[in-house]
Amino acid sequence: xKVYKFGGAxxxxxxxxxxxxRIVSVEKEPLFIVISAMGKTTNAFEKVLExxxxxxxxxxxxxxxxxxxxxxLISMELFKGIDSGKIVLEKIFNEIQxxxxxxxxxxxxxxxxxxxxxxxxxxxxxxxKYLINSGIDNSWLDMRKLLVTDSNFREANVRMxxxxxxxxxxxxxxxxxxxxxxxxxxxxxxxxxxxxxxxxSDYTAAVVGNLLETTSVTIWKDVPGILNADPRIFENTVxxxxxxxxxxxxxxxxxxxxxxxxxxxxxENKKIPLFVRPFNEPxxxxxxxxxxTKNPIQVPILILRKNQVLITMRPRDFSFVLEESLSKAFMxxxxxxxxxxxxxxxxxxxxxxxxxxxxxxxxxDELSNDFKISYNENLxxxxxxxxxxxxxxxxxRNRLILLQQRTxxxxxxxxxxxx
Ligand code: ASP
Ligand code: MG
Numbered sequence: 513x514k515v516y517k518f519g520g521a522x523x524x525x526x527x528x529x530x531x532x533x534r535i536v537s538v539e540k541e542p543l544f545i546v547i548s549a550m551g552k553t554t555n556a557f558e559k560v561l562e563x564x565x566x567x568x569x570x571x572x573x574x575x576x577x578x579x580x581x582x583x584x585l586i587s588m589e590l591f592k593g594i595d596s597g598k599i600v601l602e603k604i605f606n607e608i609q610x611x612x613x614x615x616x617x618x619x620x621x622x623x624x625x626x627x628x629x630x631x632x633x634x635x636x637x638x639x640x641k642y643l644i645n646s647g648i649d650n651s652w653l654d655m656r657k658l659l660v661t662d663s664n665f666r667e668a669n670v671r672m673x674x675x676x677x678x679x680x681x682x683x684x685x686x687x688x689x690x691x692x693x694x695x696x697x698x699x700x701x702x703x704x705x706x707x708x709x710x711x712x713s714d715y716t717a718a719v720v721g722n723l724l725e726t727t728s729v730t731i732w733k734d735v736p737g738i739l740n741a742d743p744r745i746f747e748n749t750v751x752x753x754x755x756x757x758x759x760x761x762x763x764x765x766x767x768x769x770x771x772x773x774x775x776x777x778x779x780e781n782k783k784i785p786l787f788v789r790p791f792n793e794p795x796x797x798x799x800x801x802x803x804x805t806k807n808p809i810q811v812p813i814l815i816l817r818k819n820q821v822l823i824t825m826r827p828r829d830f831s832f833v834l835e836e837s838l839s840k841a842f843m844x845x846x847x848x849x850x851x852x853x854x855x856x857x858x859x860x861x862x863x864x865x866x867x868x869x870x871x872x873x874x875x876x877d878e879l880s881n882d883f884k885i886s887y888n889e890n891l892x893x894x895x896x897x898x899x900x901x902x903x904x905x906x907x908x909r910n911r912l913i914l915l916q917q918r919t920x921x922x923x924x925x926x927x928x929x930x931x
Contacts, residue, residue, distance in 0.1 A: 514543055515730065525551075528791070537646075545692045547635050556579050560612070563575060564617050564627065632697050659719070663706070666706075668700070672722070674701075676723040713772075714775040722781060729779060729785075730789055733788060737790065737797075738798075740814065755799060755802075771786075788800075812900065814907060816892055816894050819867060820865050822863060822914055841882075844878050848872075848874055854926065894924070895922065895924050897921065911928065913927050
């Protein structure tokens, strides 16, 4: 049995959904399909939530109706006017409208998960129905009943044992050759919906692969496979056909947006290979990530991590930066969910580079009790693996560098955004 995962870009249009049917129809092995919300639906639900939390209910409902329109147009195109798509979607939208009308926006993170998780409920419902209409037998699963998580809303952690029990019970591949479940979402023990962090559907695919011990996991993407750099930013990119789990973790950690950083661990634990393949050219092999490769990576890899903030902290009591200050600073950053991308310390200060986030202001506030803080926003972190003088020269040119770190093979440069 295999896991296939289709992301938002692959299912953003009727054409994309027809392509899923094409890819899946030639498959002989049983499949568990994980699907994201269609196109930019998650962002659109975030807008609904913003209004809801400000008790602007009618604005929230207007934003919701835009999401509905988008889904209904695709449904009409897929079902050629037959009502079946329209009706299933309407039922879900009614449910969301009721939640908004009757709800009180008390807890932001909890409401985030309750509302935003509908993006995946909508996409999977529509696609499952379309596949059935096209003669592809499948069974729709509600991952809010199967993937059990803790209550860390918006960044929930999966409870593997309980989830495995439930998934194994739900899937009987003698009955259905294909099961379809939502990426990104689950629920805590009480049944409150949770989400696993933005772009978390890859992680769901990996967790399902692990729990069902599948032969492989394939992520279908709108790129040829894993490239040595983002082709939207860098020229002359090349495909990397084989990577180790370690390569992939490094790439993901440095900010390569190709796979979610949490994806690798569940696969590595069970030595399940991960394929990254081009959705629009399914005949191509793409890239594979596995325990060992015959061909180590030969080309330099460039990764640009955007929206970075450099925070420099000096202890207020003028103590030198010793273990105690360090641990205090990191505990606070962890508490406020800051994602650290680079660390540097000197005798009197600690500098950390973090992803921009909505929790930053609170974190800085608390940190400034013990530290004198200065910070720079709107930065980019360029990570070069397999660095050589030519690559360095051509990728940095005349950029202003605020911080840099080097090892023999890698270079990391924190730079101001180019105007
Ligand atoms: N729909 C979610 C998001 O956009 C999860 C995913 O696409 O992986 O973040
Ligand atoms: Mg997405």
